[in-house]
Amino acid sequence: MTQATNITPLFNNLAKIERDRNVACHACSLYSLCLPLGLNNNDLVRLDNIIERSQNHKRGHTLFTSDQPFRSLFVVRSGSFKTTISAKDGRDQVTGFYFPGEFIALDAIHQQNYQSNAKALESSSVCELPFNNLEEIGKEMPQLQIQMLTRLSKELAGDKNLMLLLGKKTADEKLATFLLSLSKRFQERGFSATDFQLSMSRGDIANHLGLAVETVSRLFSRFQEEGLILIAGKALSIKDIEKLRLMCG
Amino acid sequence: MTQATNITPLFNNLAKIERDRNVACHACSLYSLCLPLGLNNNDLVRLDNIIERSQNHKRGHTLFTSDQPFRSLFVVRSGSFKTTISAKDGRDQVTGFYFPGEFIALDAIHQQNYQSNAKALESSSVCELPFNNLEEIGKEMPQLQIQMLTRLSKELAGDKNLMLLLGKKTADEKLATFLLSLSKRFQERGFSATDFQLSMSRGDIANHLGLAVETVSRLFSRFQEEGLILIAGKALSIKDIEKLRLMCG
DNA sequence: CGCGCGTTTGACATGACTCAAATGCTGTGG
DNA sequence: CCACAGCATTTGAGTCATGTCAAACGCGCG
Numbered sequence: 001m002t003q004a005t006n007i008t009p010l011f012n013n014l015a016k017i018e019r020d021r022n023v024a025c026h027a028c029s030l031y032s033l034c035l036p037l038g039l040n041n042n043d044l045v046r047l048d049n050i051i052e053r054s055q056n057h058k059r060g061h062t063l064f065t066s067d068q069p070f071r072s073l074f075v076v077r078s079g080s081f082k083t084t085i086s087a088k089d090g091r092d093q094v095t096g097f098y099f100p101g102e103f104i105a106l107d108a109i110h111q112q113n114y115q116s117n118a119k120a121l122e123s124s125s126v127c128e129l130p131f132n133n134l135e136e137i138g139k140e141m142p143q144l145q146i147q148m149l150t151r152l153s154k155e156l157a158g159d160k161n162l163m164l165l166l167g168k169k170t171a172d173e174k175l176a177t178f179l180l181s182l183s184k185r186f187q188e189r190g191f192s193a194t195d196f197q198l199s200m201s202r203g204d205i206a207n208h209l210g211l212a213v214e215t216v217s218r219l220f221s222r223f224q225e226e227g228l229i230l231i232a233g234k235a236l237s238i239k240d241i242e243k244l245r246l247m248c249g
Numbered sequence: 250m251t252q253a254t255n256i257t258p259l260f261n262n263l264a265k266i267e268r269d270r271n272v273a274c275h276a277c278s279l280y281s282l283c284l285p286l287g288l289n290n291n292d293l294v295r296l297d298n299i300i301e302r303s304q305n306h307k308r309g310h311t312l313f314t315s316d317q318p319f320r321s322l323f324v325v326r327s328g329s330f331k332t333t334i335s336a337k338d339g340r341d342q343v344t345g346f347y348f349p350g351e352f353i354a355l356d357a358i359h360q361q362n363y364q365s366n367a368k369a370l371e372s373s374s375v376c377e378l379p380f381n382n383l384e385e386i387g388k389e390m391p392q393l394q395i396q397m398l399t400r401l402s403k404e405l406a407g408d409k410n411l412m413l414l415l416g417k418k419t420a421d422e423k424l425a426t427f428l429l430s431l432s433k434r435f436q437e438r439g440f441s442a443t444d445f446q447l448s449m450s451r452g453d454i455a456n457h458l459g460l461a462v463e464t465v466s467r468l469f470s471r472f473q474e475e476g477l478i479l480i481a482g483k484a485l486s487i488k489d490i491e492k493l494r495l496m497c498g
Numbered sequence: 499c500g501c502g503c504g505t506t507t508g509a510c511a512t513g514a515c516t517c518a519a520a521t522g523c524t525g526t527g528g
Numbered sequence: 529c530c531a532c533a534g535c536a537t538t539t540g541a542g543t544c545a546t547g548t549c550a551a552a553c554g555c556g557c558g
Contacts, residue, residue, distance in 0.1 A: 085413050087498050093413040107409055109402035110395070116409060139391040146359070146384065152401035153358035159408040160356055160365060164334050164342040166415035167459035171514070202537065210416035212515050217538050233523075233537090249336050420546070451505060461547050466506050482505090482555070 024048050033101030033189065034075060035129075035151070038143045047144065050133040053077070054126045063104065063118040063126065070108040072128045076100045079124020080199045082208075083116040094208035096155075097121070097200060099185055106152050121199040166210045173249035174209040175219045179229070179236070180244055194238040273297050282350030282438065283324060284378075284400070287392045296393065299382040302326070303375045312353065312367040312375065319357040321377045325349045328373020329448045331457075332365040343457035345404075346370070346449060348434055355401050370448040415459045422498035423458040424468045428478070428485070429493055443487040 025036045025048050036044050054077070057063065063074060063081060076098050083104060086092040095116055098104050107115045109131065138144050165174055187193035198205070206216040223229045228244055230237040238244060274285045274297050285293050303326070306312065312323060312330065325347050332353060335341040344365055347353050356364045358380065387393050414426055436442035447454070455465040472478045477493055479486040487493060 085409055087413060087417065089498060091413075091417050091498070093409075093416045095409045095412050107402055107406040110399040111402070111406070115406045135391075135395065138394065142384075142388040145387065145394045148398060149401065150359040152398065152405060153356055153360070156401065156405055156408065157356040157360070157364045159405065159412065160334055160342075160344045162412055163344050163408065163415060164336060164340075166412060167342045167456070168336065168340045207416070213537080214516085214539080215514060217536095221538075249338060249340070462505080463507080463548085464546060470506075 022053055025051070028077075030075075030077070030101045035103075035144070035147050037147065039141065040143075043137075043141050043144065046137050046141075050130060050137060052128040052130070054128055057120040057124045057126070059120055059122050061120045061124075063120065064114045065117045066114050068114055070105070070111055070114050070131070072130045073106065073109075073134065074104040074118070074126040074128055076102050076104065077125040077127055080121045081118050081124060081126075082121055082200060082204055083118045084207075085116045092117075092207070094200075094204050096159075097182075097204075097208070100189060103151050103155070106155055109152075121204075169249050171209075171211055171215050171219060172247055174211060175205075175216065175223070176244050176247035177249070178205065178209055179238065180241070180248060183238060183241065194241060196236060198234045198236055271302055274300070277326075279324075279326070279350045284352075284393070284396050286396065288390065289392075292386075292390050292393065295386050295390075299379060299386060301377040301379070303377055306369040306373045306375070308369055308371050310369045310373075312369065313363045314366045315363050317363055319354070319360055319363050319380070321379045322355065322358075322383065323353040323367070323375040323377055325351050325353065326374040326376055329370045330367050330373060330375075331370055331449060331453055332367045333456075334365045341366075341456070343449075343453050344408075346431075346453075346457070349438060352400050352404070355404055358401075370453075418498050420458075420460055420464050420468060421496055423460060424454075424465065424472070425493050425496035426498070427454065427458055428487065429490070429497060432487060432490070443490060445485060447483045447485055 025031060025034070025044055026041075028034065031037070036047060039047060052072075054074075057079070066085065078100055080100075081098040081104060083095045083098070084092045085095055098118075104118050104126070105114060105116075134144075134148075138148065165177055169177065182196065182198075183193045186196050200208075202216050202220075203213050206213045209216070220229070220231045224231055228238070228240050228247075230239060274280060274283070274293055275290075277283065280286070285296060288296060301321075303323075306328070315334065327349055330347040330353060331343050332345045332347065333341045333343050347367075353367050353375070354363060354365075383393075383397075387397065414423055418426065431445065431447075432442045435445050449457075451465050451469075452462050455462045458465070469478070469480045473480055477487070477489050477496075479488060
């Protein structure tokens with residue numbers, strides 16, 4: 001079996017941030033992807049002051065669960081997270097994967113409790129935004145409000161597309177769509193659009209796409225046979241991104 | 250076949266509103282379900298002034314499509330709508346059904362275009378909220394901003410549950426969950442939780458739940474044989490709501 | 499009243515799941 | 529640093545829930 005080689009480690013540029021966890025928004029490499037975008041200096045300082053920058057979370061660490069009271073939104077600083085919701089009988093659905101600059105817990109605003117469970121997929125850190133404070137300073141920062149609305153709206157649009165994926169797409173189309181979504185997000189963050197590490201397990205991918213683990217595994221094998229990708233464990237290299245695009249349905 | 254009888258016509262209490270389309274927010278029967286909740290009188294008047302109350306939309310009328318520029322949010326005033334998104338090849342997914350007091354187009358905020366297509370399922374009317382104006386007055390009404398965030402967050406939470414439904418539930422569980430969701434929303438609007446009209450076609454239901462029309466039709470028949478419901482065309486009567494709840498998975 | 503589309507029902511096909519087992523990888527403790 | 533345990537992944541074989549195709553039916557709209 002051919003090996004995927006020279007894969008760029010995921011977000012290794014962010015190692016610096018993990019070491020210096022108290023870097024302020026204006027100095028943060030995620031600045032342009034994150035909430036502060038469009039704020040003036042004064043407002044930025046006020047926002048900065050309500051943010052609690054978290055300790056490092058190890059792989060598997062639970063950020064929150066749906067039985068806990070909602071207090072804060074989180075923005076991924078480094079690493080990655082998955083969110084899940086559970087049916088009564090324990091079945092659960094991976095509702096999303098979250099990368100640096102992305103918000104977690106937007107579905108919990110103004111509910112008593114979080115609406116999902118969030119877990120770190122690798123060593124990760126977050127910025128915690130206590131919602132009461134955010135609400136408070138938001139009253140005086142229209143630009144921040146717009147940002148919040150935009151964020152929510154974007155996640156909503158993404159979820160509608162996931163509904164299309166889950167409801168109408170074949171297994172091939174699901175996986176192709178998923179890989180391209182990751183590719184795009186990595187590219188937006190300044191990383192390679194074709195070579196990256198999958199921080200989530202096959203099980204998580206399968207669950208998220210409404211497939212069985214075995215199906216995902218077989219698809220990875222077949223995509224590789226067909227020359228679309230190289231996959232070795234968690235290391236992925238996209239070899240024919242155009243063909244992959246045509247497969248998305 | 251037993252007939253479902255004495256079905257309460259859907260939203261006929263709202264006939265009055267349809268006749269007098271210019272009723273202001275403070276006089277609207279949807280007030281408590283709608284955006285103005287929590288606004289003081291001054292703010293309410295300002296909001297009132299930017300709202301454009303629509304003509305009556307006939308069944309099948311398209312409110313907007315995803316190739317049109319985004320200008321306004323819509324709140325259903327009477328009747329009901331469905332939204333869909335389309336894959337390149339024309340397959341589409343019904344992403345939601347919308348009833349009085351519910352927002353349409355929240356997924357389009359701060360995108361160039363609408364992200365989905367919206368179509369009336371029956372004779373319906375809407376309040377149109379030009380987003381630029383809403384944004385403008387929102388700067389001075391924290392309470393309105395909170396309302397907007399809450400609305401978006403609630404729709405997001407609902408969509409996450411739809412992902413669970415589409416990804417993990419069996420056909421039976423999907424239909425049971427769907428019927429109970431309608432039941433709950435009708436009840437919140439002051440109508441019967443057990444007897445109502447389905448304004449959408451079997452095809453729309455099937456599409457929304459990721460099933461084939463034939464499957465939905467068979468399920469309705471079986472649910473009726475099992476004494477869970479009575480269904481006659483579009484008239485639905487829930488006979489064993491508890492058992493239905495146990496079936497939701 | 500009649501046409502057409504939406505719905506129902508039946509028969510059959512199949513994509514993806516489940517079960518099973520081999521293999522590989524990773525983290526841990528000695 | 530290595531060896532082992534346990535979990536993740538891959539691969540194969542067989543099954544099943546749901547989709548597809550086909551045809552009859554009937555309701556509702558014009």
